[in-house]
Amino acid sequence: MKNSKYKILVLSDLNKTTSTTIKSSVSLAQMIDADIELFHVKKHIDIVNRDNQLSAIRTLNDEQITTKKKIEALINPISKAYNVTISYSYAFGKIKEEIRNQIALSKPDIIVLGQRDSNPLQLIGDSITRFILKNFKGVIMISSNENALIPNEKMSLGVFNDSNKIFNTEFSKDLILHAKAPLKSFKIINSQKETVKIAGEKDEKIIAYVFEQNADAMDTLSSYLLKNNINLLCVDRDEDKSKNTGEASLREVVSKLNVSLLVSEA
Known part of the structure; x- marks a missing residue:
């Protein structure tokens, strides 16, 4: 099995620009010979907001299935189109804490973040972007939809x-x-x-x-x-x-x- 030189960790909230971010990550990975992993985290409270424990467990299970399908629907066509393996994982909990844990587990050389699509100015108040810039000492790519990187080009x-x-x-x-x-x-x-x-x-x-x-x-x-x-x-x-x-x-x-x-x- 081929061992790549580097590891890229893509952090995504699975918004409408995620596909472009993944393609840019694939392009970068092709250039420098890197493995790609996508990580998604969602606030636990956004999923489970019920007093009934049984209902909460059912909701959490449904969300896990939905999240897995959504991620695979995003990465599978890209993996097939460019003949690249993209691993993935997801978590429910406190966003920054889960991201910190994933960075420690994954030990990436590069972290990729997607730029906010609605208004670039929102990035200055984007707590996750600021969190990564402050806490991750490696290289960071902030991917834009304008003139995005294209695999094989x-x-x-x-x-x-x-x-x-x-x-x-x-x-x-x-x-x-x-x-x-x-x-x-x-x-x-x-x-x-x-x-x-x-x-x-x-x-x-x-x-x-x-x-x-x-x-x-x-x-x-x-x-x-x-x-x-x-x-x-x-x-x-x-x-x-x-x-x-x-x-x-x-x-x-x-x-x-x-x-x-x-x-x-x-």
Whole structure:
């Protein structure tokens, strides 16, 4: 039996965008040679809200059957289409506690979260996203429906504000191998404090886009990312740097850029 190099854990609430999130996870797994596991957790109180113990047990059993069927209906067509095995598990209980337990059990190298479909701004108040960013020290992919990763296809890869931590990982060479050339760099600067570095020979395969730091910079950047069909944007997890330099914080990047993000290790 083949042992993959890495493990991807997809956390999902099984909403309408889950299929896209799973496909993006499959695409990433193909690039870096990873196993995929989907984990779903639901609040126990949302399922069992009855005084009658027998009725509560019956309801819980019915919910387990329904959840299993729903997960299999999502992953089976994708598994068949791309010839990939996707394992899954689910739990009922306290959401953050169950997620923490699953991370400890699964020991993933990468966690994948789906971006909220209704409004990207909701991510800034998304307690699960913040919980994972705070408690999981490995690489995190926040999958968007805009320009999503597609299995068996090369992606357009970008970096934000000279992000380089991702390229220090063991799988970075595999990632770059599956990226279209040229690599694209997007940077927001304060022109009064910074100068734009002129690309040297080693950077000749990089196209740089530089934006002036102002109130609309993130909105402008988001528009450029979509126009350039960026499938994945690499972002460093460096909150301390943003505090000291005035650069966009990770939370601002996550909440305002409607593109899939690959967040570096802590």
